[in-house]
Amino acid sequence: MAAFTLAMLISSCLGWVTVGVAMAAFVPLIAMNAVQRRSGTGPGFLAAWIGGDIVNLAGLALLGAAPTQVVLAAWYCIADGTLAIELFCFGHSDWGTRDPRKAHDLIRRIQRHDTPWWWRVTAHFRNFTVWDDIVLLCVLVLLCTTAWGAWAVVGLWLHPDTFSVHIPTEWDTKSFALGITASLIFSFARIPEIISGERRSKRNEEPIHELDDPLWWYLIIENFFNLAAIFTLSQKVDYIKVESPWIIGSLLSIAFDSILLWRVTVWRKRFYNPDNPVHMALKAEDDARKAKRKHLKDELEEREEEWALQDILAAADKPKEKVAPDAPYWEKRRVKKHNKQIDHVNKEFKENESHPVIQRVHNRIKDRADRDAAIDKYDAHVAKHGRGPPSDLEERDEKRDARRDHVAVPVEHDDSSATDQSGGEGSPLRPRRQSATDIHEDVPPSPRYRSRLSFGGSRPSSRAQAAAHPEARERRSSRGSLYGDD
Numbered sequence: 001m002a003a004f005t006l007a008m009l010i011s012s013c014l015g016w017v018t019v020g021v022a023m024a025a026f027v028p029l030i031a032m033n034a035v036q037r038r039s040g041t042g043p044g045f046l047a048a049w050i051g052g053d054i055v056n057l058a059g060l061a062l063l064g065a066a067p068t069q070v071v072l073a074a075w076y077c078i079a080d081g082t083l084a085i086e087l088f089c090f091g092h093s094d095w096g097t098r099d100p101r102k103a104h105d106l107i108r109r110i111q112r113h114d115t116p117w118w119w120r121v122t123a124h125f126r127n128f129t130v131w132d133d134i135v136l137l138c139v140l141v142l143l144c145t146t147a148w149g150a151w152a153v154v155g156l157w158l159h160p161d162t163f164s165v166h167i168p169t170e171w172d173t174k175s176f177a178l179g180i181t182a183s184l185i186f187s188f189a190r191i192p193e194i195i196s197g198e199r200r201s202k203r204n205e206e207p208i209h210e211l212d213d214p215l216w217w218y219l220i221i222e223n224f225f226n227l228a229a230i231f232t233l234s235q236k237v238d239y240i241k242v243e244s245p246w247i248i249g250s251l252l253s254i255a256f257d258s259i260l261l262w263r264v265t266v267w268r269k270r271f272y273n274p275d276n277p278v279h280m281a282l283k284a285e286d287d288a289r290k291a292k293r294k295h296l297k298d299e300l301e302e303r304e305e306e307w308a309l310q311d312i313l314a315a316a317d318k319p320k321e322k323v324a325p326d327a328p329y330w331e332k333r334r335v336k337k338h339n340k341q342i343d344h345v346n347k348e349f350k351e352n353e354s355h356p357v358i359q360r361v362h363n364r365i366k367d368r369a370d371r372d373a374a375i376d377k378y379d380a381h382v383a384k385h386g387r388g389p390p391s392d393l394e395e396r397d398e399k400r401d402a403r404r405d406h407v408a409v410p411v412e413h414d415d416s417s418a419t420d421q422s423g424g425e426g427s428p429l430r431p432r433r434q435s436a437t438d439i440h441e442d443v444p445p446s447p448r449y450r451s452r453l454s455f456g457g458s459r460p461s462s463r464a465q466a467a468a469h470p471e472a473r474e475r476r477s478s479r480g481s482l483y484g485d486d
Contacts, residue, residue, distance in 0.1 A: 015068025059178030183249025
């Protein structure tokens with residue numbers, strides 16, 4: 001067996017980088033599917049890839065290819081198998097699969113709050129930004145290159161004379177056929193995805209592919225590194241011939257992924273058009289949610305500023321400590337330091353108290369306290385009376401009802417008319433009209449409303465005025481009631 005050469009070292013390094021890029025392409029997809037309880041991969045595309053993975057791994061095993069090629073094929077089997085399990089568990093909106101159970105999945109996601117540590121773990125994988133994808137790519141490539149270094153060091157240490165990378169040159173018809181089959185499956189598996197995207201675009205549906213999705217970009221990068229690893233290992237004709245199925249597969253994958261990205265650009269340009277009413281409706285809804293998120297974020301930042309100022313005020317209001325004359329030295333030193341800190345906080349705050357920023361935060365705290373007090377007052381009114389305080393319009397309606405339900409006063413010139421105005425038995429009063437409290441007996445009136453009905457529907461405090469001013473009572477009695485003489 002040939003010795004371990006520089007070409008083998010570089011080729012194996014590029015191969016491990018290829019594995020790292022391939023892992024970075026699928027790890028975010030798998031993680032987000034699991035956390036959001038969804039399947040983002042179409043069943044046709046996934047079925048084709050699983051078949052291609054099995055055929056590809058078998059062809060590389062028969063060929064005796066480089067270890068990095070075998071590791072890459074094994075990773076594809078693991079990734080696509082995991083995506084298939086997620087498709088089976090969570091469903092997909094495409095034909096041939098179970099429809100997603102969105103309400104059930106929402107319940108399961110919310111129930112994660114019951115397990116705080118699990119909620120904190122899954123919260124990091126709800127969404128991946130572009131920066132998250134780049135960081136993950138760097139981390140996985142670093143881990144894979146570390147594995148490459150460990151593999152090379154351990155191999156050279158254990159077998160310094162025989163350790164090397166096998167360069168296949170013998171023709172194997174089965175391996176060639178399996179490799180070609182796998183390459184064609186991987187390449188043409190993009191066709192159902194392209195057809196599905198074209199149909200969605202014709203139906204004026206929002207594209208499901210994003211241009212910043214790392215999957216397709218990383219697959220293109222991975223195939224470039226895979227070609228570099230193959231051609232770096234050897235340039236012999238026999239080696240290139242037996243590796244030709246995987247070379248062709250990488251070139252076709254790059255071509256089809258580029259076509260898919262081009263079509264995604266077309267679909268997005270066609271849908272995200274200001275003249276498209278569907279897009280504008282979705283945009284308005286999305287803008288409203290973005291504005292709400294921004295409002296909540298700004299409010300959180302304001303709260304943090306207010307809490308920081310309140311902490312400063314609390315530190316300034318701390319009482320100074322006193323120490324006994326016979327206290328230990330370290331206790332006296334601690335108390336002295338404590339009191340000195342309080343003096344420093346007070347002095348520093350007084351120097352900056354008049355600053356516009358501090359005043360603005362002060363005003364925010366005061367306004368928020370007023371709003372909280374108003375809310376507490378409203379809640380207390382609801383808890384006591386079963387309804388909120390009346391608005392201006394409701395108050396006006398109550399005044400009008402009180403005037404309308406006013407009870408007539410009888411035309412009597414003796415003093416007994418004032419004592420019989422309670423409406424008891426034998427009272428010559430006209431029958432009282434049905435008031436709002438009679439109609440809605442199940443709704444207790446507010447104290448303000450009850451005070452206006454205190455005299456059988458008459459004007460407020462009329463009895464008290466009659467008792468305090470008898471001459472006014474006589475004049476009002478001689479004129480008759482509000483509705484005329486009886």
